[in-house]
Amino acid sequence: MVAISASQPPRTRRSSRPKDPNAEPVDVTDSTRRSSRVAEEPKRKLFSLGRALKHPLADYGFLLGATLLLLIVGLIMVMSASTVVSYRTTGSSYTLFMRQLLFAVLGLAAMLALSRMPVSFFRRMAYPAIVVAFVSLVLVLVPGIGVEVNGQRNWISLGGPFRLQPSEFAKLALIIWVANLLAKRRDRVTGWKSLLVPLAPVTGALLFLILMEGDLGTTLVIMPMIAAMLLVAGAPMRLFGWMGGSIVALIGLLSITTPYRLQRFATWLDPASDPDGTGWQVLHGQYALATGGWWGVGLGASREKWGFLPEAQTDFILAVIGEEVGLVGTLSVLALFAVIALVIAQIAMRTDDEFVRLATTGVGIWIVAQALINIGAVVGALPITGLPLPLVSYGGSSLTFTLMAMGMLLAFARAQPEASALLTSRKAARKAGGRRAMRKQSKARAERESGAESGTEARSETRTRRKVRAPKATKTRRRRPDKDQ
Numbered sequence: 001m002v003a004i005s006a007s008q009p010p011r012t013r014r015s016s017r018p019k020d021p022n023a024e025p026v027d028v029t030d031s032t033r034r035s036s037r038v039a040e041e042p043k044r045k046l047f048s049l050g051r052a053l054k055h056p057l058a059d060y061g062f063l064l065g066a067t068l069l070l071l072i073v074g075l076i077m078v079m080s081a082s083t084v085v086s087y088r089t090t091g092s093s094y095t096l097f098m099r100q101l102l103f104a105v106l107g108l109a110a111m112l113a114l115s116r117m118p119v120s121f122f123r124r125m126a127y128p129a130i131v132v133a134f135v136s137l138v139l140v141l142v143p144g145i146g147v148e149v150n151g152q153r154n155w156i157s158l159g160g161p162f163r164l165q166p167s168e169f170a171k172l173a174l175i176i177w178v179a180n181l182l183a184k185r186r187d188r189v190t191g192w193k194s195l196l197v198p199l200a201p202v203t204g205a206l207l208f209l210i211l212m213e214g215d216l217g218t219t220l221v222i223m224p225m226i227a228a229m230l231l232v233a234g235a236p237m238r239l240f241g242w243m244g245g246s247i248v249a250l251i252g253l254l255s256i257t258t259p260y261r262l263q264r265f266a267t268w269l270d271p272a273s274d275p276d277g278t279g280w281q282v283l284h285g286q287y288a289l290a291t292g293g294w295w296g297v298g299l300g301a302s303r304e305k306w307g308f309l310p311e312a313q314t315d316f317i318l319a320v321i322g323e324e325v326g327l328v329g330t331l332s333v334l335a336l337f338a339v340i341a342l343v344i345a346q347i348a349m350r351t352d353d354e355f356v357r358l359a360t361t362g363v364g365i366w367i368v369a370q371a372l373i374n375i376g377a378v379v380g381a382l383p384i385t386g387l388p389l390p391l392v393s394y395g396g397s398s399l400t401f402t403l404m405a406m407g408m409l410l411a412f413a414r415a416q417p418e419a420s421a422l423l424t425s426r427k428a429a430r431k432a433g434g435r436r437a438m439r440k441q442s443k444a445r446a447e448r449e450s451g452a453e454s455g456t457e458a459r460s461e462t463r464t465r466r467k468v469r470a471p472k473a474t475k476t477r478r479r480r481p482d483k484d485q
Helices: 028-040 049-053 058-081 082-092 097-114 119-124 126-140 166-183 192-195 201-212 216-233 237-257 260-271 281-291 317-350 353-381 395-415 417-468
Strands: 146-149 152-157
Touching: 028 058, 049 058, 058 082, 058 097, 058 317, 058 395, 082 097, 082 146, 097 395, 119 126, 119 166, 119 353, 119 395, 126 152, 126 166, 126 201, 152 353, 166 201, 166 216, 166 353, 166 395, 192 201, 192 353, 216 237, 281 317, 317 353, 317 395, 353 395, 395 417
Parallel strands: none
Antiparallel strands: 146 152
16 A cells, blocks of 8 residues: 655546547647636626716616605605604594505606606697696685695695695796796897796796795795706806895795794794794704614604604604614715705706706706705704605605606606617617517427428328228138149
């Protein structure tokens, strides 16, 4: 028995096969280099953020993803924040949540339908939309049709507990109409006449109707929205000086002449001066944010929603978010709004269509301004205006029309040249693949039929051959002659 040393490799048994003298020599170094090259190459990642951002449908994907995430967060928080109020008013803890879920489904259907529309569809809808907005705003002021809630006559009754807020639709309609008007007058936006007629009368009349309903918050969103669209269109800077002075004077006049707005302004300056009155909501909103800490007290475990924080599911839902999921959850919601703002800015900068650029700017300012006003009111940086947090707060009209606006932006993202070319090629490939599959199926069917026919013919031919085949010859015995013969 031979001992094998660990330092020496074992001997390999030589092959007993004779070598072919005509065989080509094998280059071992080439395979070694190839294997080392493969080993040195970095492995391809399953997901790369840089590669995802360069994708032609990156704007579409990020905008859709951030919108759906905010919608899911909103539905969860509405269900959590509205249980106490819903049980107290309706006898069920989930009535308000089910209503919000219904409007979310309707809004998602409208968003997906609008995201498949061409840009020309929105331009054709500019004038019908602004007419519908004016008619609905006038109907709100008609007794018996308009519904007043908390001193504001902003809703039209749809029967039962469902109400429609026309001022939310007016924002979307005004964006489409102003973008279409400025896109048509692209070469004349530097003149006062082309800017003010008919833009100023129509916008002024619409704002007047909204203010007649007592909705100052929507007015504060519409004015910067129109100003941003004019700035992108190339309006002269002196126009914004006049607009800024007019807006400040209008806000001051409305605040002084309306007692509850003046009280809100005083409460914003010093909420602790009336802790049991007008400062109650602001102080308890700050208490909710403070008690949440980093990670919150737990989903559904809010204490402020038990009657301490008014409008916990609408205007002050961010306070409940901060209390239940903490600072981390609040910053996550703000990060989603930041993603939406960045993607909207990206769509506006990439497009060559003036209407798309203006409409995208208007929707972006709408979402960002309304979110900032709501967040500022919750943290005490701005007076309370009653504006909901977009895509998160309870409110069917706000949620539905905001989702419709996001559907329009998704359609603009799909209309970008690179995205449109990619979608066209995918559609052609699907059609070609479908036709190829149909051809394969028809070919296989034809082969089966031909094979069946050939098999039938072969069997019939075999039967015919058997019938036609001559009978076998029978052997005849030769008679032996008798021995007697």
